[in-house]
Amino acid sequence: MGFSLFEGFTKSLAMTIVSEIGDSTFFAAAILAMRHPRRLVLSGCLMALIVMTVLSVLVGWAAPNLIPRKWTHHITTLLFLGFGIWSLWEGFTEEGDAEELAEVEAKLDADLKANTGATKNGSKVDDDLKKQRRQFLTHFFSPIFLKAFSITFFGEWGDRSQIATIGLAADENPYGVVLGGIIGQALCTIAAVLGGKSLASQISEKMVAICGGILFLVFGVHSLLSTARES
Structure with a gap:
């Protein structure tokens, strides 16, 4: 139990860090922190x-109860090998390190302009209605908090790191996976928020992608050589 917990923790921690560093949500957090209070x-x-x-780990933990553990083990192995090849391909064919940063920044700028234009063109009655509808949420949560939450949550939905976390939780100790994942996410997010845009612009996406690809391949080979744990 102890070793499986540690193995799940270390795999999840390493996988999360190499997947999230230089990711679109990493850049989004860095840019938002330049424009809004960092704590929010x-x-x-x-x-x-x-x-x-937590949701990803729960899905991965429930998978062996719906699908035979032997099959979930094989699926996880294929996911790691596939993500490893994919990441290496991205690393060696990446055209520019700042391309995703510029894309995320442009998207946030367009979003900000659209919201500003909508506010200017709206009537006072519409503004009052919007305030009433948002009164409950904004009473407990800042709009900046909600914006950061929604951008990050929907940006991560269906992302490679989420799918990898599901596969890892199906094959490893789920407590170790969730602990490693949360700590890894926290480290990356703190680095993005505190380092800001300057840190994001200095990150070599190519090197991160290559390191991530190698790590995924190592996990895949390890999973391929090991036998599926019995329920």
Whole structure:
């Protein structure tokens, strides 16, 4: 139990860090932290990532109860090998390290302009209605918190790291996976928020993708050589 917990923890921690560093949600957190209070951005992003990690682990933990563990083990192996090849391909064919950063920044800028234009064009009655509808949420949560939470949550939904977490939880100790995932997400998010845009612009996406690909391949080979644990 102790070793399986440690193995699940270390795999999840390493996988999360190499998957999230330089990811679109990492860049989004860094850019948001340049424009809004860091504590609100950090709390919103962290909350979204913790919820996403727990949900992913729950799905992975339930999978062996619906599908034979032998099959979940094989699926996890294929996922790791496939993600490893995919990440290496992205690393060696990446055209520019700042491409995703610029894309995320442009998207956030367009979103900000659209919201500003909508506010200017709206009537006072519409503004009052919007305030009444949001009164309950904004009483407990800042709009910046909700924005950081929603951008991060939906940005991570269906992402490679989420699918890998599901596969890892189906084959490893789920408590170790969720603990490693949360700590890894926290480290990456804190680095993005505190380091800001300057840190994001200095990260070599190519090197991160190559390291992530190698790590996924190592996990895949290890899973291929090991036997599926008995229920």
